[in-house]
Amino acid sequence: MYMIYKNNLYHILDEKSHYVIITRQKSKTDADFLSTKESFYKEIPKDDKYIQDVYNVQFFLKWDSQLDDVDSMWEILAEHEYIKDNKVLLKFVNGILPGWEVEEQAVCSKYVDIDECEDFKAIYTCTVKNGKVLTKPMVLEQKLSKDEFQDLVLEHQIKNI
């Protein structure tokens, strides 16, 4: 889960009575933050007035494998290995496609040039939007250019949060 708080992006832990906001960037902290060796964190009440958005996000793009019965829409995670040197990692999780790298049982992957991909988009599932707690999660789809897509995925990688 992610949170926009005072215009900064954080990871959050939802601890029921409160949130814990987490970042690895010192520039996003103030004097109230505590730290581990790698991260900075702070507890905030759930009704903190500076909470702007709370959401989960999924990234998708289109790439045609030219194989029968293989969906052309691919989900890209914000894990670090997914975007590297203008290439994007596609993971197929319903079997082993010919020529693809076997990762584990029924999971294989392949790096493709991001220029071969199209229809970049992000799908947000928001529980708080513009400071307003939503009674039902709101799903928003955002179409993106290739560069916006890469930036957004990288922005949500743990080392950049």
Place this chain on the structure above:
Amino acid sequence: MAFKVTIDGNIVLEKCIESVSCNVDTPSDVLYNARTRCKNRMTIMGVVGTDEQTIGLYQWALIPSNNNKSYKKVEVEEINEDGMLVRKICFKEAFVVGYSETFSSHDGVGYFSIDLNEFIGSDIECSSMTDVSSAGNSSSDASANTESDSDNASEEKASQEQKTASVSNQKSNSAHPPVFKGSEAAKGPTGGAKLTNLGVSSSGKKLEGKNLAINEKFRGDQFKVEDSFDASIDKAKHDALTSANYRTTCALNENLDGHLSNNDNIKLSDKDKSCLNELAEYRKNLSPVKEDTIMQKVIDENQLQQYLDKDNPRRVISGCASKASDVAPFTNNADEAYKNLRLDYNGNKFLEKAQNGDSMYVMRCTSNYCPSNSDYPVINAYTQPPCTGTGFLGSESHLLPEYTYGRGQEITDGAIFKVDKDGNESLHAVWNKIDKRYEIVE
């Protein structure tokens, strides 16, 4: 020493036989199922090109499993120089799990090797004209029947016979060139391992404080056989369902090279199909995975390093996993995990560990994502064996439900344990909720 192998009365082999080995594999040391679910295996090796019907073995191996003729009665007699029967072993419903022939222009001789399993639940007869009976009498005819029996005395007798046989009883006439045998390749040097959490880190330090608490929450030996899904199935059904599930995929190690690109060659009998329908009902009604359900996944060294990476840690559980309560009792070491979780897929990094008795890493964790009872790998054009598509791993002995986490779902808590060949478990890493990664326990 001479052998006589008779298969369904039609094929009689004597001169060509070089060695016979029999093995009784009990699935666990749990009293109530150690004998009744044991697997009986036999490997017969010999020479091709004598005037005997060795071609009949090859033809038998080619019969599809849905054909009743794939099950045959096999009698092996071992006779000493005095003409006395040293051992007679009879598999009443044997089926072929592996067959190979090797020919060499170097020595001009061909060799065959056939691996047989007995249908679980069928009788095995074992008798001798030379042995002292297991009860200590000097009877000239000691015999045993390995199928469970309500008679305590005969059970005890059979039990002793089986324990004797559990040390692989190989007799050989001559040296045999190495022949790849799928079912044997994963047979590790360990046996009878029992998962035991030592309460220490993998560096040997006694656990305290937070690490001790995490260890207690995720330790493997808290999960007992009797609480697993496998044990919840009535024994009478268990073996039939397990066998049918096992027949939905390839034999252990059969597809290490990935030559089976799908399950199209699997043909099931009506009996198997009926069992699978029943299994599908069980699958639908499994207790749900919840946010606090501890899931288990055996991970390789590469995945371990990704989870421990400080800058770019892997934060998700992906691919297939099972409830720890369902699989921990049946993954006491790398060898057991390899066989029962069917880690023998093409490209796996576990074969060597299983064979060498190396330690393995086991992740147990929770996630806010809760896969449903329909979230498991399904058969499609790209599904390679040993994937079953039934929602149960292709274990030969147990019914182990599996779930898929796809590309990955965020971990909320967890621990990674190191488990050695004897089942000794130590804490290697714990999930840090703030840093969102596993950190090594010193």
